[in-house]
Amino acid sequence: MQIARETLLQSYRAMRTIRAFEERLHVEFATGEIPGFVHLYCGEEASAVGVCAHLTDNDTIASTHRGHGHCIAKGVDVGGMMAEIYGRQTGVCRGKGGSMHIADLSKGMLGANGIVGGGPPLICGAALSHKTLKDNGVAIAFYGDGASNEGFTLESLNLASVWKLPAVFVVEDNGYGEATGASYACAGTQKDRAAGFGMPYMECDGTDFFSVYESAREAIDYARSGKGPVMLHVHLSRWYGHFEGDAMTYRVAGEVAEQKEHHDCLKHFRERVTSAGLLEATALDDIDAAVADEVESSVIAAKAAPWPEDSALMADVYVKY
Amino acid sequence: MQIARETLLQSYRAMRTIRAFEERLHVEFATGEIPGFVHLYCGEEASAVGVCAHLTDNDTIASTHRGHGHCIAKGVDVGGMMAEIYGRQTGVCRGKGGSMHIADLSKGMLGANGIVGGGPPLICGAALSHKTLKDNGVAIAFYGDGASNEGFTLESLNLASVWKLPAVFVVEDNGYGEATGASYACAGTQKDRAAGFGMPYMECDGTDFFSVYESAREAIDYARSGKGPVMLHVHLSRWYGHFEGDAMTYRVAGEVAEQKEHHDCLKHFRERVTSAGLLEATALDDIDAAVADEVESSVIAAKAAPWPEDSALMADVYVKY
Amino acid sequence: MSKKSFRQAINEALRQEMRRDPRVILMGEDVAGGRGGTSGVKDAWGGVLGVTKGLLTEFGEDRVLDTPISEASYIGAAAGAAATGLRPVAELMFVDFIGSCLDQVLNQAAKFRYMFGGKARTPMVIRAMYGAGFNAAAQHSQSLYPLFTHIPGLKVVIPSSPYEAKGLLIEAIRDDDPVIFLENKVMYDEEEDVPDESYTIPFGEANLTREGEDVTIVAIGRMVGMANEAADRLEKQGITCTVIDPRTTSPFDEDTILECVEETGRLVVVDESSPRCNMACDISALVAERAFGALKAPIVRVVPPHTPVPFSTPLEKLYMPSAEKIEAAVKNVMKQHAREVA
Amino acid sequence: MSKKSFRQAINEALRQEMRRDPRVILMGEDVAGGRGGTSGVKDAWGGVLGVTKGLLTEFGEDRVLDTPISEASYIGAAAGAAATGLRPVAELMFVDFIGSCLDQVLNQAAKFRYMFGGKARTPMVIRAMYGAGFNAAAQHSQSLYPLFTHIPGLKVVIPSSPYEAKGLLIEAIRDDDPVIFLENKVMYDEEEDVPDESYTIPFGEANLTREGEDVTIVAIGRMVGMANEAADRLEKQGITCTVIDPRTTSPFDEDTILECVEETGRLVVVDESSPRCNMACDISALVAERAFGALKAPIVRVVPPHTPVPFSTPLEKLYMPSAEKIEAAVKNVMKQHAREVA
Numbered sequence A, B: 001m002q003i004a005r006e007t008l009l010q011s012y013r014a015m016r017t018i019r020a021f022e023e024r025l026h027v028e029f030a031t032g033e034i035p036g037f038v039h040l041y042c043g044e045e046a047s048a049v050g051v052c053a054h055l056t057d058n059d060t061i062a063s064t065h066r067g068h069g070h071c072i073a074k075g076v077d078v079g080g081m082m083a084e085i086y087g088r089q090t091g092v093c094r095g096k097g098g099s100m101h102i103a104d105l106s107k108g109m110l111g112a113n114g115i116v117g118g119g120p121p122l123i124c125g126a127a128l129s130h131k132t133l134k135d136n137g138v139a140i141a142f143y144g145d146g147a148s149n150e151g152f153t154l155e156s157l158n159l160a161s162v163w164k165l166p167a168v169f170v171v172e173d174n175g176y177g178e179a180t181g182a183s184y185a186c187a188g189t190q191k192d193r194a195a196g197f198g199m200p201y202m203e204c205d206g207t208d209f210f211s212v213y214e215s216a217r218e219a220i221d222y223a224r225s226g227k228g229p230v231m232l233h234v235h236l237s238r239w240y241g242h243f244e245g246d247a248m249t250y251r252v253a254g255e256v257a258e259q260k261e262h263h264d265c266l267k268h269f270r271e272r273v274t275s276a277g278l279l280e281a282t283a284l285d286d287i288d289a290a291v292a293d294e295v296e297s298s299v300i301a302a303k304a305a306p307w308p309e310d311s312a313l314m315a316d317v318y319v320k321y
Numbered sequence C, D: 001m002s003k004k005s006f007r008q009a010i011n012e013a014l015r016q017e018m019r020r021d022p023r024v025i026l027m028g029e030d031v032a033g034g035r036g037g038t039s040g041v042k043d044a045w046g047g048v049l050g051v052t053k054g055l056l057t058e059f060g061e062d063r064v065l066d067t068p069i070s071e072a073s074y075i076g077a078a079a080g081a082a083a084t085g086l087r088p089v090a091e092l093m094f095v096d097f098i099g100s101c102l103d104q105v106l107n108q109a110a111k112f113r114y115m116f117g118g119k120a121r122t123p124m125v126i127r128a129m130y131g132a133g134f135n136a137a138a139q140h141s142q143s144l145y146p147l148f149t150h151i152p153g154l155k156v157v158i159p160s161s162p163y164e165a166k167g168l169l170i171e172a173i174r175d176d177d178p179v180i181f182l183e184n185k186v187m188y189d190e191e192e193d194v195p196d197e198s199y200t201i202p203f204g205e206a207n208l209t210r211e212g213e214d215v216t217i218v219a220i221g222r223m224v225g226m227a228n229e230a231a232d233r234l235e236k237q238g239i240t241c242t243v244i245d246p247r248t249t250s251p252f253d254e255d256t257i258l259e260c261v262e263e264t265g266r267l268v269v270v271d272e273s274s275p276r277c278n279m280a281c282d283i284s285a286l287v288a289e290r291a292f293g294a295l296k297a298p299i300v301r302v303v304p305p306h307t308p309v310p311f312s313t314p315l316e317k318l319y320m321p322s323a324e325k326i327e328a329a330v331k332n333v334m335k336q337h338a339r340e341v342a
């Protein structure tokens, strides 16, 4: 496997940005200044980035309630995201969506989604657009192990096969839907489900960028070439609670610590690229520093940004009414 | 395989009743006297009867829009059914449901259902009742190949496994959902779907009573014994259009004729039991005659029966309001 | 101009828009019909009641897509396709089936634009049949437009005749917001003169099908015909009515209704949907708030009872609004006035 | 009797009914929480906001059932279980998620009894959170009770305080029809005196939280508190209000409202749900039809605008009804009268 230096740098930067963005959110949330529900993606960065590394703005993704990582990986503006989470006028959604609804169609980002299983049907539609408009695009649905039990998701697997859509269904399996384990809630296997709906199945280690990158390349190439949809099952772990405020008593003590110690995608990436001589540690350090600055500025800017004007309340319900 | 003479006689009678009931409906519908939608089950009799032969009133079934066969197989009163289809006060649902909503909870018949995929979630609930109340009952969801693509159905397969319910999911695969072939609409296989939701899969020939009877016995025993749900895939063919009025141009000419000639469950049953000396032809003839009479009387009675009274309009929306 | 049925008017609207704009696609269960069938005939149905017949033949399988029985995924797909460059017309068959795919309408299509800060367009149309009177029983006879009207972000269209159906459907397809387009299943064979060429009828502009002096009747969809029939009879008895067809319940032409009530001082609302929180309530509330001073009599609603739709013919008749019931309501409203004045 | 929060009151109602009747079972996503988790803790959550905490410990896994994220199948299972001998209480978490399982409510549970000619009972309760004010944005802040109220066959309960919540929930569990029980998520920490013992509050009997002479205010759920606050302020300005909490929107206590309006002659309706075809419309229509003669002024509705619920704090505040807005509406109604009289 050969990965261009530029791709490696960009991917590391994206993963680092997600990490820094979210760890900061964790801190800021605790101060009480961030309203609403916030679901952190920390620990799962390699999945979003390893998949999106193969995409351009011409390709479409749909995300979940745990959407920050997918947004950043797909190129949504970090400052705009932070402002959105603070509910400011300068947010990507002008403060009207918040964490669970960040979207940027100009980047092919069809939205985080507060509805579990909301994304897969939309992605059938985006894939249909790509196919019908013959623009060579693919459409990717990210969804969790929990969402894999939602009828919306299951129907979409079938529909995508029936219509032979250029779609990839990325199951981000972190073992939990809220406080319930996948070992309880998911009968059977994702692999058999893929077969049950007539599509190839692939799996990878979601804490290893290179594992995701390779599998995703194959899956996306397959879909893009017109052969139909693929399921990509990504095994990973989330580092924080389901949402900010969750004490995670359902997980054994030390589970997350162990993950952080031995399955940190950033550590792993750094070791791998430096030991193989692909990138220098200083290049990564520079990125770390730049990202820290970017996140810091995004918070300062968000807090200083104006609230939406009253007129925004009634605006943009319709294109025309 | 040993089947009691009484069971054989009852099963033949049930299949013959379904056939006669429906062929008569086909004729009556053409006269314009029967209102609404009517979906005929003709040709599929062995499935309902082969499964229900293992059930008592203590067990529960949920049916579909194509429900007459399941109702009769589960012991719902034929006269009451005919009157219901005519919309009369003497109907099992007092004329308020019609063909698509025939139900009789006292017989463990949880209703035909106008919603494709309506039954499987209900059957999870009925199975939960059986399990919780420890009454040794099982619950059976009949549904079509078309319904196997409805999210309701797919979720139910998973839920039944997760809750380890005493349920059997009987896919009556007649190859079509309305005018659309299963070969187009169902990606993958039912077998892989069963695996994908963690349950055993069995299949049988739905035009052969004995094939259904044997498989259903095994499936129902498994579920009843507390091991969890099973999928039973029944291959069969419908002889009439999707509903009365459908010209079936989507099926090759002669397809149904071939089925009638070579895969008629009634013919097959008769040949099998008489050649094996299990039942005498005269016993079957007697049943045929008795059934013809029963259906004839049911039509006469239905036509003569009173319409519901005006007060029925407002009655029975609630137990108490 | 030629006589066309409601069914033909809709078919023609779809055909003309598909010719005009290659981004318009059709999807739904058996909108063509026959895929995967043994005969190889791929336009076997053209919709369960034949409304989309022939469109596959003209536009091909890439633009007329049969779906599995999976409303959530294909209605969601319509939303996703609309947000990414197509203009899908998705058929839900019976509006009662919204129970299978409400999320895709309620939480996705209707809310994209607002949640995303104005940065999305979702030009999709969902066509579905509604209405009782077909002996289709409780799960195939509902008139669920109050649900859709309640949801901000949706537009809701209910044509009252073939002419209206064609113009409103073309408008719906060209509209950049999600539109629910409801067709009364009992009306498919009704005919009237409909122009052959393409035309649009704007949303949010009510149609006065007649003008009178005594009572304003607002009626929805199929009820417009009944209201006109009642008005005919009432005219012979010396009572003249204004009959308003709002055409769209969202957006809603409040002004026309308020102006007419200002003139007549009396209002009867006819709505075939279940009576609680329905359009009859909505219109009554509008007038009781904004034209109160003009009202000479109570606002009377002609609506079905709070029950599911019964199957049996006589019960279903009893259930439905009718010209007779509207006539009686108008007379009742006139009497109340008489009493007050006396 | 002791101070209990809205959350505790609901927990206690569930607990007492589960003790009383072994057929009462609970199901939902993380109603216990922890199944399949690595720590082995099986009551990790007790519902996403802790409302059902501790019930697993007392009643065990056979009666407190965690579900996969599969609303259609478990809400449908609740309906099927109810029709076959259990009395399930299913938690939908956020009422916005009805988009995933409307069919099971609309076409199944609500219609069984009628379609089956009176031969079914479906004693199930669906508990769900509703309401804005939590910065939960467009998909987690809706107040969809008009949808449920519209559907014949359902009962719809919206408690306005901890006391109300406990008594109404016990009534709901004992009721033999399907009941939608909606809990305002902003109210969980509100406290008041609630009896320790079990008690019921009958459906369809409105509660007059205060009586006055000038204006009748009907308010739903959390709006009742705001209406009382407004009434307090108005009283100081010499305007006295009757405040009505209908408690249940279906069945609906029409008589109490009509009687109060007969006395005050003026009506303000406060409803947190989207404004079209909502309860404010329903109540306005009722009064405009049946207490028209008593009305001295237009019926005014205090409702949010026809938009999704915005996320940002200032916009959400602007969106919501409030005591100030109610106060202004009442004054407006009083002024209109003044003008007429003048």
Ligand SMILES: Cc1ncc(C[n+]2csc(CCOP(=O)(O)OP(=O)(O)O)c2C)c(N)n1
Residues within 6 Å of the ligand: A064, A065, A066, A114, A115, A116, A117, A143, A144, A145, A146, A147, A148, A174, A176, A177, A178, A242, D029, D069, D071, D093, D097, D100
């Ligand atoms: C239709 C629906 N049901 C339930 C919820 C509540 N909910 C939000 S996230 C979540 C868990 C999702 O689990 P999973 O798909 O595994 O994603 P993860 O949180 O692990 O990333 C649930 C149940 C919802 N938002 N939408």
Ligand SMILES: Cc1ncc(C[n+]2csc(CCOP(=O)(O)OP(=O)(O)O)c2C)c(N)n1
Residues within 6 Å of the ligand: B064, B065, B066, B114, B115, B116, B117, B143, B144, B145, B146, B147, B148, B174, B176, B177, B178, B242, C029, C069, C071, C093, C097, C100
């Ligand atoms: C939710 C829903 N979608 C669509 C329909 C319309 N419809 C009724 S029967 C049917 C086909 C069902 O096919 P299948 O499950 O194979 O059963 P079969 O008719 O072959 O017995 C369809 C699409 C419906 N009644 N409900």
Ligand SMILES: [Mg+2]
Residues within 6 Å of the ligand: A144, A145, A146, A172, A173, A174, A175, A176, A177, A178
């Ligand atoms: Mg998960």
Ligand SMILES: [Mg+2]
Residues within 6 Å of the ligand: B144, B145, B146, B172, B173, B174, B175, B176, B177, B178
């Ligand atoms: Mg079939």
